[in-house]
Amino acid sequence: MTEHGRHGTSTSAVRRYADLLWDAVLRGDEYTAVDVVVDALRDGVEAETVLLDLIGAVQQRVGAEWAANRISVAQEHAATAINERVIGTLALTRGRSAGDLGRITVACVDGEWHALPARLLTEVLRLRGFTVDYLGAQVPAAHLITHLHRTGPDAVALSSSIATRLPTAHATISACQAAGVPVIVGGPAFGTDGRYARLLGADAWAPDARTAAETLRGGLPAPANPHAQPMDDLPHLSDQEYTLVTRNAPTLVATVTEKLRERVPAMAGYDDEQVLRTAEDVRHIVDFLAVALYTGDPDLFGDFLDWTAEVLTARSVPASVLAPTLELLGAELRDFSRAARLLRSAAAARAAIDHGAAPASPPTPGADDAPLHRTGRPA
Template sequence: MIAPLSDLTEGPDLDVLSDPRASSDPLASARAQLWDHVREGDELAATRTVRAAVEAGSGFESVLLDLIAPVQARVGVEWAANRISVAQEHAATAINDRVITLTADAGLPLPDTARRRGRVTVACVDGEWHALPARLLAEVLRLRGWQVDFLGAHTPTPHLVRHLHHHVPDVVALSSSIPTNLPVAHAALTACQAVGTPVLVGGAAFGADGRYARALGADAWAADARDAADLLEQGLARPKLMLHQAVDDLPHLSDQEYSMVARSRGELVREVLRELEELFPPMAHYTAQQRQHTAEDIAHIVDYLATALYLDDDGLFTRFLDWTADILTARHVPARSLLIALDVLGRRLADFPRATRVLDTARDALGARQACPRTGETV
């Protein structure tokens, strides 16, 4: 395993986007051009393309959500398919972020309109570094006349709560792209609700249908920035002030399996890495960088296992491993190394019934994949 999974941008749900050139909508050509420019790292050309779309009559909100957002989504897909490098992915994201600033500022409403709408705090949960989806929401809300406090990436929960006490927004919008941030997101949203502020959540971490938002007790969930803005216009009721523990929403946490796996993360990673070196011969020829990436991959596997235990959702872990197998295949690494990792974890966690169930479910899915490999996959 040598895929640097920490660089993923959209989580495990990475369906290949259709070619924007094939679309018949007015922004199809602009999406194709913007993609070419961000892939090449040409910020000036990217800016010209976006400005041209605005001058051609596309609304500012449409430019943000129907031009820039799909191109950014494609950045993640192309990285996952190993068609662009990590450096290209970072550069493209940075360009899109700067283009958003140039675009949104030109379409902001007058300040008195913002005061009439209300106030929203937009933040990424602690540990979430992918801030562009939250940034898009913040800009859309500003365009619609809201006063927005955008706190950016990786907002520690105590800092967020302190902000709420000082500024008393009408609602908090929390963003997370990576499912392993969901335990922290749960703590953040319950802390916000405890001071009487309703919480709208969004991002790939919460599931394509919002299932994890409901499981964690969020006041609302939105699939994208446009839906989130529409929901906020309808208004969210303030929650009742009350002390709230994670186990109140997720009673299965009382068995302590999540806590035990999360606390033993370092030991589990070391054990899997040690046995993988013995049982997976190709590792003997790995470079130092490849070994580092492998250790990071194993850490992600343990993190996703812990998150599956937190939510009591076997499918979350299985989907992650299936996505990881796709990443490894794109990088010409045999996906069977994942089975070795599952076997080691299974032996270490044999006394944990839910962990055993999650691992067995994933092992069966991977075994079926090995029996019927996908095109181009090495078994």
């Protein structure tokens, strides 16, 4: 018996086309990628399935392959660009829908460059009968609010992939609600279970585009607390630790990077580029520390460090460098009770892992030997 997908298309056919699309984007072959999507539609694969189970699945694979160091940042960027063009082709082939289910504004949080999930949601909503204003990547809150006053949508769908954007997301959610427009949020930044969506007072959260479309079809109620302020949701912010760590981040990064030279002997031979990249990666750690202070959730910081260790290991860089970095940060922030406690716990956890881990294998020929290499997600 043939297994079938959501709309009767065989799962094997969907997988076959997904594999063909993956092969095309990996080779940077835009024309073949377009042909794959067109062929899938002609073969009876629903447009929504093409969007989410072909294009969306391939994009998720791109991220996983980058993290595992099996594709480069350049390949990741090229694949994303091709997927964007493929979505555009699909949109042109299906034509314009009536859009009688209501008007939705879809946007990415300011500072969020990962726009493809929002674009996928946009096309799914259009397929389902919504009128959608797609505003794209990193939309400043002030411009978003101006747009809401001008167009009067039924809801805003806000997307973010990186947790460091949560403070900005919080301000944007509050601003939209103050304008009388409810907000549904989605993306990895809000947690796999939507915990940060609830923490920041969003009106709804969806783990994927299909759920978001179904939720919006039912309609979102008017914001319950349109005049809420960040301190109302997060009273621990009164200690000012998040604000002070964020404000002093450049100094923290410079100091820790310099002191790492004493803790990591290999840094004595680094050129300017290697030192610069190390400082960039220390900045990622400081940024995730700051957002953990903002949310009051130490697991956010711990999960980031675990992910970072996996990325470092995939690049043949010893993850043991994380522990001294955390210790140095802790020393600089010893007067910040929440930050110091979080850093002590994280450093102890990393040291325990390092102590029990097998010796790291030597770097592969040509591997970058900076102590922290590409801890941030691909842009």
